[in-house]
Amino acid sequence: MHGIVGWGSYVPRFRIKVEDIAGQWGADAAAFKRGLLLEEKTVPGLDEDTITISVAAARYAIARAGIDPKDIGCCYIGSESHPYAVKPSGTVVIDAIGAGPDCHVADFEFACKAGAEAMYVAYSHVKSGEMKYGLGIGADTSQGAPGDALEYTASAGGSAFIMGADNVAAEIVHTYSFTSDTPDFWRREGEFYPRHAGRFTGDPAYFHHVGSATNGILERSGMKPEDFRFAVFHMPNGKFPLRAGKKAGFTREQMEQGWVVNLMGNTYSGSSPTGLASCLDVAKPGDNILVTSFGSGAGSDSFIIRCTDRVTEIQDKAPKVRDQLAKGRIHLDYGKYVAYRGKIRMNQL
Amino acid sequence: MREVAVIGTGMTKFGELWDSPLRDLYAEAVADCLKDAGVKRDQIQSAWIGCMTSGLFNGQEHLASILTDYAGLSGIAATRVESACASGGAAFRAGWLEVASGASDFVLAGGVEKMNDGADATYCLSTAADQEYEVYHGVTFPGLYAMIAKAHMHKHGTTREDLAAVAVKNHKHGARNPRAQFPTEITMDTVLNAVTVSTPLGLFDCSPVSDGAATVLLAPVEVAEDLGRPYVTVKGSGHATDSIALHDRSDLASIPVVKKAAEKAYAMAGVGPKDIDVVEVHDCFTIAELVCLEELGFFEPGQAAAATKAGTTALGGDLPVNTSGGLKSKGHPVGATGIAQIIEIVEQLTGRAEGRQVEGAKIGLAQNMGGSGGSSTVHILEVS
């Protein structure tokens, strides 16, 4: 059996409400809240980035897994906000968590899918017997241009998953990926904010790939939507995943636990992994979970995951996603928010 | 060892001296000092110069050579001494040792700092703290003393007003010192309502960023006798070091290095706190004056604040402290401070502290401190 032996999520304490962003641009907050099904989003602290979020999430995953970090044979971090253009995030993370130097490290980028990708590769290494444990992380401090619709959703957070063959808490039963060249959202080298193709990001991009991957994995596994307790779809906003899930035959109830976007926003590479972590936080042995990520550009990775008896033993060994979303929130006004996000041009040192 | 006398003093005004470069500040202080002593420059054999960080403030190292050149002393032995804000005190001790040992008869002990030259003073000064384990975390000097203040308040019940009283008193003294950077009296309200620098310390709890130089001329007492005027002798010299990281010290409400340096100086001089008539202490921040007075043995721990409020440490009190205005009012050009303190004591003991004279003062003490208490010197001087 191969799968998740430990998971951990980290969400920064800072938030900004939809009202505060809408108020800045003279937009109709109620309309945005309805349209995006979103209340507020997370904002990274001035001292937080993809690396620190990854370290926090990985430490929680290690606490749940109860393993020696030295046994982690690979560390992959999926993000579109790696702090360096050249220099890996993963090297900082393995040295901070006490893994390595016997460790394969790489940073991944595939828009919002990079985290699921990191999980997929780590899982594959473990399944092939290359190594005892593999660490896959999805984390982001997402950027959206001021005034752009993305600004309402682009948020910060991430989740880490330790894959292994012993003490599996959630077995990965099936995987399937669906990918094509679809330019719906991108950021070229040197650009500060990403660009998107408006409504083209919907049907041809998100819904086509998420739907195809979900249908594909169900077909290949011979499973039906009613076989699952939980279903998670990448959450660029509140509406898209609910619509994609409904179209694939899932109920709101199945999606509710992993649908963290209304309080968290879109954590890009951390989005569907954090939805999954939220489900693992409360899952019972035997529960099946379907996860379908989405990365613009575009592609989706789907996973079918089955919880073992161990899942309930380790749930309380680290902070849970929904607790972090509910507790200790510090709300920023728009001025503070843009300062925190580095959107103010300061004097050079 | 030979007994050593201070036979001349020279010092620039302290302040924002935009038109004076580093080298001229020192040259002026030396020229004034030689004139005061009546000694010709070709008699000088050696100079010790305290300076904390001309490299950062002015981009200038190899300091002793350039300064002595511009002071017209080129050719003599000259050495820069660095012990952060105690550089001046350490230079004085080095000069004293050279004369006491018999190696030289005419030795300049001076100090200089040119802090207003465009560099980020907060950063430059922070290099006197532990770079990797304090400064790396955003620590500043006001921050370190603020943490000492917080600990002192917690342990001894010291109040914000107790701290402010030190600034008010020192400005009152400094208003009588023509060389002070801020020779103006201030009120308690001014201190309490000033902009916060690092809680609980506000702007008026902090010594200023200053330019200035000071130097004294040291010689054996036999030479001083021949000059035929009052002079002071160095009765005791104490110098001690401690960890520069504040967190490595057991009691955060104390500055133990001051006590260690004082014990050495008292033992050598054969006197105790009760014998001292006038004191200059290193009030880089208001809290520092209180803690230093306690460490020097003038008051029990936690008692200096009450004494300050009672006027004991003011001019006219039993133990006038920082009659020069202290670092707070007189200014704190870091490397010059230790020497300027000595000069104040010399002037007090020789009856030359016009407008702020402590009548009948015979024995004075000057305490100079580096960093948050990583080094300190204490010198005890007596009039002949």
Place this chain on the structure above:
Amino acid sequence: MLSPRYHREIPQRYRLEAGKCTGCGKIHFPPRSVCKECGGRAFEMEKLPSKGKVLTCTTVEIPPAEFDDQKPYVNAIVELENGVRLTCMVAEAPPDEVDVGTEVELVFRRLRCGREWEVLQYGYKAVVV
């Protein structure tokens, strides 16, 4: 921050690795090459606990330029559960929530960015428990 200086301190900054003197048992953070207590020169690595309490603190409102973007921030001296003390920032909490005795936990944060071409500098900060 220059790379050699940064790289050398990574075990302490990232993982709170201290040096325990095998002679007298004194734990040094950061590790030292010579024991301050007994002069011993042999040490074993000891990982520090991440929890502790504030011994003293201050809110820095006028920082050096490099920390200007983070002002105001809280600096504190923290005593960890095994008695080792260190200085750090206390992140996130409003300054008035941090005082003598406040319980904190050390977390991994980006301490400063330096100039745009420099390496980013990571290490420990405290957060209120």
